[in-house]
């Protein structure tokens with residue numbers, strides 16, 4: 398049995414802590430905020446509730462298998478897309494309905510969508526078997542040449558979209574999946590194109606009461622498994638000699654010993670502050686940060702006809718939008734806007750006769766004081782774009798609260814407010830993220846900034862990967878570090 402200190406109570410840290418406690422280790426978890434969940438968080442005001450992190454849950458069995466018991470609901474549509482020319486595409490979960498919808502939008506392309514979906518399925522099957530199920534350098538199944546071909550190495554997501562679709566709108570729809578990993582579709586690997594298979598085959602789910610309720614469920618499981626959780630307790634450093642970790646130093650000065658440290662903090666914070674390592678930090682910096690989010694949280698009076706839970710209002714020029722975010726590092730002048738309206742499916746999220754709108758724009762992970770536009774002026778620009786695309790909220794707004802990359806950075810101590818640590822850029826990007834084993838014996842990394850990546854399902858998978866590594870290195874019942 399090892400004494401394990403987990404730093405950070407995001408989903409990756411909680412899943413890992415839970416599995417390690419269940420394997421018989423003595424586990425403590427330190428979280429600097431007064432609550433668990435990390436980015437799985439909400440904002441409340443005047444009877445409105447907004448998710449300020451995940452709004453869509455995929456692969457819910459990963460959580461059910463841990464013991465989370467919840468009735469989930471599935472919004473009527475996966476997502477509704479509106480393109481700059483005013484045309485629409487409703488993404489239905491059922492592949493037959495989806496292919497028919499694509500055919501309606503762009504005659505002749507329905508059959509191409511079926512081919513794309515078959516490719517995405519294959520890519521996801523290979524990725525989950527050979528890449529997501531173990532650490533990057535020790536996959537449980539050695540990928541075959543065919544497996545490697547299935548993930549289209551050397552192709553970008555935009556290249557994949559061009560291969561399957563002639564219609565520019567359908568290419569934009571495929572390219573959007575890069576944003577699930579905070580990345581630029583013109584540089585991200587084609588493998589991100591497996592995400593639609595996850596949505597169409599496994600569904601896109603909502604947790605009644607809001608997705609952050611999942612954090613409460615995991616917290617209850619941690620308590621049941623005997624994990625000692627210390628909230629409001631920032632870790633200021635990792636204690637280590639040249640060989641192995643010895644424990645953690647808390648911000649108040651207290652030292653807590655242990656054999657294992659699982660860092661669920663952003664890898665840039667780990668190597669920048671907690672256990673300084675210039676070489677590893679430079680390697681992360683070379684990847685460049687993922688995008689951050691500019692969030693508008695609006696209490697809206699009245700009910701909008703036929704408003705789905707998830708909609709995406711696309712910009713007219715996607716390459717220019719990503720050039721703004723990733724090359725010019727400025728908020729896009731013509732942004733794509735995601736609108737999440739949880740109250741469309743869950744009346745607890747807004748007062749009667751009103752709606753809670755979470756609007757998200759992908760922006761660079763950079764302090765807004767260095768943007769050429771103030772957050773307030775950018776809020777007005779986003780609301781104007783929204784009005785041009787059919788959602789004029791003038792006269793209906795009770796309030797609009799703003800969250801910027803600086804807010805995300807300060808809340809989670811993430812790299813410039815980046816959602817997923819580094820971006821995925823280049824064909825080898827998934828293998829260039831920091832690995833799950835750190836440079837000292839007993840140090841492990843979990844969470845969205847490391848392998849296998851961000852998003853609730855992947856960080857949960859990462860929690861399992863790290864628990865397996867710790868169990869391998871420190872077998873329970875064998876009395877601590879070998």
Ligand SMILES: Cc1cc2nc3c(=O)[nH]c(=O)nc-3n(C[C@H](O)[C@H](O)[C@H](O)COP(=O)(O)OP(=O)(O)OC[C@H]3O[C@@H](n4cnc5c(N)ncnc54)[C@H](O)[C@@H]3O)c2cc1C
Nearest residue numbers: 405407409429435436450451452453632844845851852853
């Ligand atoms: C706006 C937004 C929208 C998103 N949408 C989706 C979505 O729809 N679907 C989806 O699946 N995913 C989505 N995600 C991504 C998902 O939320 C994250 O990938 C996931 O929650 C990250 O989990 P994590 O384990 O990396 O931990 P994090 O959530 O990053 O948590 C890390 C924790 O560590 C704590 N911490 C940091 N430093 C210290 C320290 N020194 N000492 C102690 N504690 C510390 C932080 O306070 C935090 O609680 C979204 C994220 C954002 C921000």
